[in-house]
Amino acid sequence: MQSTSHSFKDNARAAMANPTLQRAMGNMRHGFLAKRLAAIDRLPEFDALRDRARDIKNHALEHLDVYLEAWEAKVVSAGGHVHWARDAEEARRIVLAICQRLDARTVTKGKSMIAEEIALNPFLEANGIVPVETDLGEYIIQIRNESPSHIIAPAIHLVQDQIEQSFREIHTQFDRDRPLVEPRQLVDEARGVLRDKFIAADVGITGANFLVAETGSSIIVTNEGNGDLTQTLTKAHIVVTSLEKIVPTLEDAQTILRVLARSATGQEYSVYTTVSTGPRRPNDLDGPGEYHVVLLDNGRSRMLGTEFQDMLRCIRCGACMNHCPVYATVGGHAYGWVYPGPMGAVLTPSLIGVDEAGHLPNASTFCGKCESVCPMRIPLPKMMRHWREREFERHLSPAAMRWGIAAWAFLAKRPKLYRWVSGLTANVLGLLGRAHGSFRNLPLAGGWTLGRDMPTPQGETFHRAWARRRPRGTHS
Amino acid sequence: MSSSDSAASRPANPRVALFVTCLVDLFRPSVGFAAVKLLEGAGCRVAVPALQTCCGQPAFNSGDRETARAIARQVIDAFAGYDYVVVPSGSCGGMLHEHYSALFADDADLAARAGDFGKRCHELISFLVDVMGVSAVAARYAGTATYHDSCSGLRELSVKAQPRRLLASVAGLKLTELPGAEVCCGFGGTFCVKYPEISDRMVADKTRDIVATGADTLLAGDMGCLLNIAGKLRRDGHRVRVRHVAEVLAGALDEPAIGEPATEHAQARHTGV
Incomplete structure (x- = not known):
């Protein structure tokens, strides 16, 4: 089967814009879940x-x-x-x-x-x-x-x-x-x-x-x-x-x-x-x-002895996708190849390559529901993270994301500088947004504010407020 | 772990280090102060180590293991010497409690330190109930609230009954269960940046369920979910007030709810709603 996994984002967008598909997914959502729970209770x-x-x-x-x-x-x-x-x-x-x-x-x-x-x-x-x-x-x-x-x-x-x-x-x-x-x-x-x-x-x-x-x-x-x-x-x-x-x-x-x-x-x-x-x-x-x-x-024998071996326990029950909120939102075709949902997010990169299927292990909130229902106790989020690590090592992840992580990491590793930057950010955003309570638009948060507001920070960071209120309560 | 096990072995007035979390620090310091109030009320001696920034999840979940390790070591060093490390977030709590030791699997010494550190780390509300034996709070809240179970707290740290138990003791508060309370809100840390449209659709499903309960307040234990849910409710014009559960338990309601304009808050306080 020809893969369209590399177009996951476009596939997902089309799926979310398809009312018939959304209706079908809505029908699916509850049946499997309630029946599984009842069976397990017995x-x-x-x-x-x-x-x-x-x-x-x-x-x-x-x-x-x-x-x-x-x-x-x-x-x-x-x-x-x-x-x-x-x-x-x-x-x-x-x-x-x-x-x-x-x-x-x-x-x-x-x-x-x-x-x-x-x-x-x-x-x-x-x-x-x-x-x-x-x-x-x-x-x-x-x-x-x-x-x-x-x-x-x-x-x-x-x-x-x-x-x-x-x-x-x-x-x-x-x-x-x-x-x-x-x-x-x-x-x-x-x-x-x-x-x-x-x-x-x-x-x-x-x-x-x-x-x-x-x-x-x-x-x-x-x-x-x-x-x-x-x-x-x-x-x-x-x-x-x-x-x-x-x-x-x-x-x-x-x-x-x-x-x-x-x-x-x-x-x-x-x-x-x-x-x-x-x-x-x-x-x-x-x-x-x-x-x-x-x-x-x-490609399965290549998974033996690697961090993906546990995936070979999969018995194809589909519980992970039945319970996956991302699958429920975009449907199975968005994943672009044979195996959708959480099990596909791990298996597909193993079988057709992470270059082609790199989106799939990223398109998860790591909510952990899949692992919690997997009858074979496959640690699906952990393995998706392993794929993200391989992508990061091979510089396959998007440049903007890598740059963002690097800039954030630079600060996070320098607490004093971090404190200064976060303090300033909280001040500025707090001043700008306090009256309205939230921002409808915010630079660098365009994706977020497409469909939701960004709540305004209270204006002073916790660490600054703490140092002011309890000068002796901070331990360095 | 049962509450009696941990309660039996703990000091009467344990030294607790507060891991503030980057989102509470930047967006909502009142949650940090509410946490301190609750911890001190339970008999803890609270300190806030200065050399903390973030738990490292953005790197860890983006596949940048080296950065995640560097930040984890920094956190473990900064929080050495306390009886407990307490976090007002299930997500960061899960990172400290569950994932740090896995980051050092190739280094026995560090793995042991991370393992020991992880055992001392707790999410705030479950710490109060399971370790400190708190069963009620002296707070008051006029309203009907519904509660969203944040994923990591629920599935990595078994935070489920504890917040409900304490909320049941808040005078005036009626708690109504949220259908699908355990379904992810679509925040997902970097997920909402990488796949904003899917994330937005997921939070739309969540807020639809919240509004349908008729509750006037939505509570949860994680700033990520709260920012996401509050932002969606605001955009769609719903006036459901969104707060971290610690604020209500500590009676810390002076600040506007998350995403709420200052004027709307003042008006609500004035009319006593």
């Missing part, structure tokens, strides 16, 4: 489970090589194939080669952020293969030619009218005057359209929430059952996934599953949790003819 051991989930992933990441090789051996012994892909280009070519060998004309797809990351759909289309998204949200944005704006709710940026309009434009096979005002009517229409696609598809592609070393299985969670139809009805099931999804045992996956859905949608469990191990066996009633896993690195 599970007193939730925080203890978060600790265990964190420890499981930390252990797996410390022994990534061991578990990946053990997992691969199990996949092979179950009759499956593992394809190691260094980058997006390799991953796309591996998928295409499998599809071409099977003469695939259409592929169905379960929801996969890795498929977004490697921009699989446009590549398949360019090679004459038709990809059909089968997750309702993904299907909606596919027919609208958009990208996901949220990692678990890809169409969260839309309101219902827009979906109705798109269905009427695309589903021309149906009566033009049919009613499409109830969510149920929209769902049923999509379901009917997709049913035929499932049956016609040659290859099914899904992602994976977990890879299990103990059994060589991949696990997906869905609420629509589309993943199961995608992967069981076809000649081949291709799992596109990335290497940090590995966990040692099924029990470990089960532990993490207990925090995943609760954090994501406030469900105790997703409606479907599907475990896949190898292709269809001779006595199986159904299942794919072949089972392939395309295991993507794409």
Whole structure:
């Protein structure tokens, strides 16, 4: 996917000026949050489970090589194939080669952020293969030619009218005057359209929430059952996934599953949790003819051993973005690449470079809400700060900001000079603004006073007033 | 930490160094004096070390680790020898308490000093309640207030119940809860400079919620949030009075509220509103 992360500011401005998007974001704001809280209230051991989930992933990441090789051996012994892909280009070519060998004309797809990351759909289309998204949200944005704006709710940026309009434009096979005002009517229409696609598809592609070393299985969670139809009805099931999804045992996956859905949608469990191990066996009633896993690195192994390793614990629940006030204000597309919100602010610079994605770790108030809700206890603000440090070291941060910090630091390191300058500033601003109480315009504060006033200082600094009132109360 | 643990081990009249914060120093010294009054009222002996400027957050959060370290060392030196360091800000408090030791992770001696320093640092209101055991204040306030939980105080220092507990003891004050009190106001330190439009939209959401409560006063424990919220309310013509919680708890109401014109304040005092 082509990044527009470098244009974050422009993207955000456009998003804030888009009333439909703002309406959609307003709808989103409360549902996820209340449901998550209710689910957690019903599970007193939730925080203890978060600790265990964190420890499981930390252990797996410390022994990534061991578990990946053990997992691969199990996949092979179950009759499956593992394809190691260094980058997006390799991953796309591996998928295409499998599809071409099977003469695939259409592929169905379960929801996969890795498929977004490697921009699989446009590549398949360019090679004459038709990809059909089968997750309702993904299907909606596919027919609208958009990208996901949220990692678990890809169409969260839309309101219902827009979906109705798109269905009427695309589903021309149906009566033009049919009613499409109830969510149920929209769902049923999509379901009917997709049913035929499932049956016609040659290859099914899904992602994976977990890879299990103990059994060589991949696990997906869905609420629509589309993943199961995608992967069981076809000649081949291709799992596109990335290497940090590995966990040692099924029990470990089960532990993490207990925090995943609760954090994501406030469900105790997703409606479907599907475990896949190898292709269809001779006595199986159904299942794919072949089972392939395309295991993507794409920069992740470079994060190991760095201050960003903890990010690889992420299980893509979306809680950080659900709770992020910046995400709620600008929406997911403003972030400009596959992963939005706080997790994207850390992951995107790791995967596509901080030169391109430098805005993202800066576009946070460090309010800390993301870290407080993360089921894997990922210290997201701390890692965003690490990116800011790298930007500062490499002189990537804007010159005006660097100059401002340098001038401020010069003073802050010289308390007597600082005292003199702050005293003068307080005097002058106090004199100028006291009658009005606040400034509508202030030099060097143009951004601030665009939409708010700047309250006036009281006129004398605390330190001067203190020295005057309590000459012996100051200790140097 | 529970209040009994820290109360048991503390001196009866501890020596407390006030970390004023750069925003209180420049914008609102009355908050510093209110803090001194509250601390002295709780039995503390208060000093104000002269060699303090800022906690270093602007550098720390801009990725300028070297400057942040230099300022942190300066602060640790200036505040050596006191029983406690108290800050009328959750944001600066979080910096001193949480982040200084991380800045010196590569230097065992400095990390130990920073760790010891961090343990002695407290946000003002939680210090009064949790360490000094204050459960009520002798203040009066005529009005209905709502309270915004500043992010760092809330999430780094667990400041939540303490201000509400003390406000409940203020005669005449009615406290009404703010929906979304824990949602960031959009200040974010350098964030409001780097992304002013997003920051402005966030504070607009916050002030909309504040106005909807019908409260005549908005309180919080951090000057950054207070300047942001007061500036937005003023611009939009709302007459909600904005004050640091310490001012109300100390009964320090002589100065106009944040962003309030002197005449409006005098008029309000006169009519007793």
